Amino acid sequence: MRREIPLIITTIAGLVFAISYFIPHWPFVEAESIFGDWIAIVQAFAIWLGALNLIKVSLEKIYRKKEDAFYSGIIIVCLLVTLGIGFYDGFSGGAQSSFRDTGTTFDWLYRFIYTPLTSTMFAMLAFFVASASYRAFRARNFEATLLLIAGFFVMGGRVPLFDLALKPFTDVPYFSEFAGWIMAYPLTAGMTAIMIGIALGIMSSSLRIILGIERSHIGGA
Amino acid sequence: MKFISIYFVLLVSLSVSAQTNDNDSTSLLVNDSLTIKIAPPTSVIVEDYKYDDADNLQLHWVPSIDDMPQDGKVVRYRIYQSTNNGSFVLVDSVNFSVNMKKIEGLAIDSTYQFMVSAVSKNYEAKSNKTITIQTEREWINFNLASLFLIALLITSAVIYFIETARRGKELFVRKIAGLEAVDEAIGRATEMGRPILFIPGIHDMDDVQTLAAITILGKVARQVADYDTKIRMPVARSLVMTAARETIKTAYQTAGRPDAYNDDMVNYITDEQFGYVAAVDGIMVREKPATIFLLGAFFAESLILAETGNSVGAIQIAGTARPAQLPFFIAACDFTLIGEELFAASAYLSGEPKMLGSLKGQDVGKAIAMGVIIVGVISITLGEAYGIEFFSNITSSIQSFFTVNK
Missing domain, CATH: 2.60.40.10 (Immunoglobulins)
Structure with missing residues (x-):
């Protein structure tokens, strides 16, 4: 029964969502809405599950004095401080205010600590794009050479410098037009093919799950 | 005198009142002249x-x-x-x-x-009143009829091939390099004595990509249990943590090594995208995993994770159904499962006939798509170039059939 009940729920939920897409009629629409509410409730409780796991893993590292116990300490302190400030701001402002309101301490934490940290991580992408491009554009084989040539024209077409270099010879912006052609035709064709494959893959995968053939996600063999 | 004074007071008050009324009527007249009269709908x-x-x-x-x-x-x-x-x-x-x-x-x-x-x-x-009306409920959304037909056709093909495979017919499935490399990648981690890192993307269990990643995890965990290799799985969603633990636990039990399973193999980090990336990058740099699986829904973090993995010398197998992230994975990883290959992975790795049958059914959908694209290209070319009405009609029929108005 440990496997059968989740399988039955999966099948029913999957069928209800699929049918309600084509049949907008009672009871499918109502059932879809109920399942949606269930998902929200389960996810809300699962957040605590995750938070408790994070605290447990971090405390264990501190207790066992592991190499990176220092970072675990920072996690615990940050978690408790953020939680504490959030609760304080939420309760002290009365019923009309929220801990997310502009000007609260929680808002300050968000704007001046969380956002810069996030931006820092995101900024690393610029350096990684450079190193990944270097590897991808090395003309090791035919495909990589093709990529290099396409990349050269697309990048060249995106900046005015290349068209400007052609200005003494012609007024036609060949670089930007060729870049536009690459983006509009070969790229769109390739992307569409991938999208069709993905849609069919999702369909086939969903069918396997709904029919109970695929069970790995519920711990089935 | 008293009556005279009352008379004067009344007279004055009446005159004031009359003036006020005069003023009101003036104001009304002024307002009326300023009124912007319009016709009704x-x-x-x-x-x-x-x-x-x-x-x-x-x-x-x-x-x-x-x-x-x-x-x-x-x-x-x-x-x-x-x-x-x-x-x-x-x-x-x-x-x-x-x-x-x-x-x-x-x-x-x-x-x-x-x-x-x-x-x-x-x-x-x-305006005038409309007629009195009641709302009505329709059983079938006929706007989606064409989509329903396509779905029905592909679903039937998938079920047909599953049944065909069940009856024992051998089905050919092309080799997928990324999945062929799974054994080698796990073997490498075993030989090097370093852990395997499995990243299931940053979406929850309601994303089919995460489900696909978890199904692949089941096959990977089985081999990990057999080889006694260490697996680490930091996740960004609590429900994924629960599902992944259950999957790995079952894999260890199936391999006959339930004692080797530990809940800490899977741990929750945070729902926040870049907070998760920072933590996973830290794990990569500190623990230097020999093999990294990046399978699931990825966004801006894809290249940050893949490049960090590359820098620590790990063999990386990535897969996502996000077309925008595929170039990053192709550039930074050793093997990439492109779109549909991610969903085919669990069937491919299991080798079960009924699972492989579903892949063949999917191929019917591809054949239909290819046929329609070829017919569409020919008809639009001949219709536009030579003005042949027959081909123009075919083009418009194809366009209207594949345009969905929900």
Whole structure:
């Protein structure tokens, strides 16, 4: 029964969502809405599950004095401080205010600590794009050479410098037009093919799950 | 004297009162001259909103003749609703030049009547009342008929091939390099004595990509249990953590090594995208895993994770159904499962006939897509180049069949 009940729920939920897409009629629409509410409730409780796991893993590292116990300490302190400030701001402002309101301490934490940290991580992408491009554009084989040539024209077409270099010879912006052609035709064709494959893959995968053939996600063999 | 004084007081008060009335009538006259009179909207029609759950009606009208795009007198339209023959109440308003409105949140067992008024700065002109109407419920959304047919065809093909495979017919599935490399990648981690890192993306269990990643995890964990290799799986969603633990636990039990399983193999980090990336990058740099699986839904973090993995010398197998992230994975990882290959992975790795059958059914969909694309390209080329009506009709038929208006 440990496997059968989740399988039955999966099948029913999957069928209800699929049918309600084509049949907008009672009871499918109502059932879809109920399942949606269930998902929200389960996810809300699962957040605590995750938070408790994070605290447990971090405390264990501190207790066992592991190499990176220092970072675990920072996690615990940050978690408790953020939680504490959030609760304080939420309760002290009365019923009309929220801990997310502009000007609260929680808002300050968000704007001046969380956002810069996030931006820092995101900024690393610029350096990684450079190193990944270097590897991808090395003309090791035919495909990589093709990529290099396409990349050269697309990048060249995106900046005015290349068209400007052609200005003494012609007024036609060949670089930007060729870049536009690459983006509009070969790229769109390739992307569409991938999208069709993905849609069919999702369909086939969903069918396997709904029919109970695929069970790995519920711990089935 | 007393009467005379009362008489004068009355006379004065009456004259003041008369003056005031005069002033009022003057002001009325002034207001009336400033009133921006407009014509009401006409032909107000209400009809059932098709293919809903009987909770909407569609209202449309011919705009007032004073509703002009430039220097028009109409500023908005007000919509009045009467429920069960009750009085009309204002329920909504829309800007000028709008001539339709979907009325939402209605009940199937009530009757409704509507009236629309055009409003200028200081005048309101109401239309006639509409007919009395009730909402209706349709069983099938015929707008999606073509989509339903395609879905039915592909579903039938998938089920047919599953049954064919069940009966024992051998099915050919092409080799997928990324999945062929799974054994080698796990073996490498075992030989090097370093852990395997499995990243299931940053979406929850309601994303089919995460489900695909978890199904692949089941196959990977089975081999990990057999080889006694260490696996680490930091996750960004609590439900993924629970599902992944269950999957790995079952894999260890199936391999006959339940004692080797530990809940800490999977741990939750945070729901926040870049917080998760920072933590995973830290794990990569500190623990230097020999093998990294990046399978699931990835966004801006894909390249940050893949490049960090590359820098620590790990063999990386990535896969996602996000086309925008595929180039990053192809550039930074050793093997990439492109789109559909991610969903085919669990069937491919299991090698079970009924799972492989579903892949063959998928191929029928691809064959249909290819056929339609070829016919479409030929018909549009001949139709446009030579003006042959027959081919133009084929093109428009294909376009209308594959255009979905939900």
